[in-house]
Amino acid sequence: TAVWIPPGAVHRWDDITRVAGHLVLFVPTAPVTHRTRELVASPDLVARWPVPAETWPFADAARRHLVLEAAALAEDPSTELPAILLSALITRVEPPHSEARSANPTFQLFRSSVEAHFRTHHDAGYYAATLGFAPRTLTRAVQQVTGRTAKAYIVERIVLEAKRLLAHERVTAAQCASELGFPDPSNFSLFFLNATGLRPGAWQAATILD
Incomplete structure (x- = not known):
């Protein structure tokens, strides 16, 4: 399951002690592709959605690669790899818009x-x-x-x-x-x-x- 918390939003959790996962924090300008920047700026994305089973291996691989490259930032802070991998992760989890x-x-x-x-x-x-x-x-x-x-x-x-x-x-x-x-x-x-x-x-x- 993916959770999306945009800037300024407040979420209510009934029992956060039962929640486990990975938190990816980024500024809205961090994604490098036009499509992912537009998606991040959308005001009507849903707060939570299930990532399809067939997509999950790719999304998790993008997450793991992002963690690996982010850890190497101290050695080369000028690298664009984390931003590229962030765009890949956003594309893979595909935050949906709220139709209602x-x-x-x-x-x-x-x-x-x-x-x-x-x-x-x-x-x-x-x-x-x-x-x-x-x-x-x-x-x-x-x-x-x-x-x-x-x-x-x-x-x-x-x-x-x-x-x-x-x-x-x-x-x-x-x-x-x-x-x-x-x-x-x-x-x-x-x-x-x-x-x-x-x-x-x-x-x-x-x-x-x-």
């Missing part, structure tokens, strides 16, 4: 707007009015792609960012509330409790123990 998302421009606009404004606007009505859609039209588009309402999508995005701040930035609940546009920490605490079943402080303490 690319075919639903309403959801695309909504998703982009949420990413830009979820820290300050938590109400689905704001996005409907800003984008010029009736609330029912917006929710229908979001449900078509995600299976959730527009409001549920916004809540999930806020909670995901809250968890990131609490777990990785180690901010306080009050700081997290301020970062995410809540008028006071108590409102944020209740919001987080309703969404996760735990208060922010308790959830953060549990992640530290883990």
Whole structure:
């Protein structure tokens, strides 16, 4: 299975301790072919897909060769081989585009707007009015792609960012509330409790123990 995480994206993992694999980090300009650079820049690639069994030996060989050449960079940092092999790897794993998302421009606009404004606007009505859609039209588009309402999508995005701040930035609940546009920490605490079943402080303490 291949996983694609573009710049700025946040992924949610249910049990990351069960995940094992190889991580390939690169900047968008690293691939050397026109096709692979265009592919890397595509905004609607799916997050996860199975690599076909007949393709896997070639993809794994490209990965192993990339690891080997990347390890030799200290000896010759000017070599283009890692970038060439990266393009080969991308070609072999062939990241697919999301048909549902690319075919639903309403959801695309909504998703982009949420990413830009979820820290300050938590109400689905704001996005409907800003984008010029009736609330029912917006929710229908979001449900078509995600299976959730527009409001549920916004809540999930806020909670995901809250968890990131609490777990990785180690901010306080009050700081997290301020970062995410809540008028006071108590409102944020209740919001987080309703969404996760735990208060922010308790959830953060549990992640530290883990």
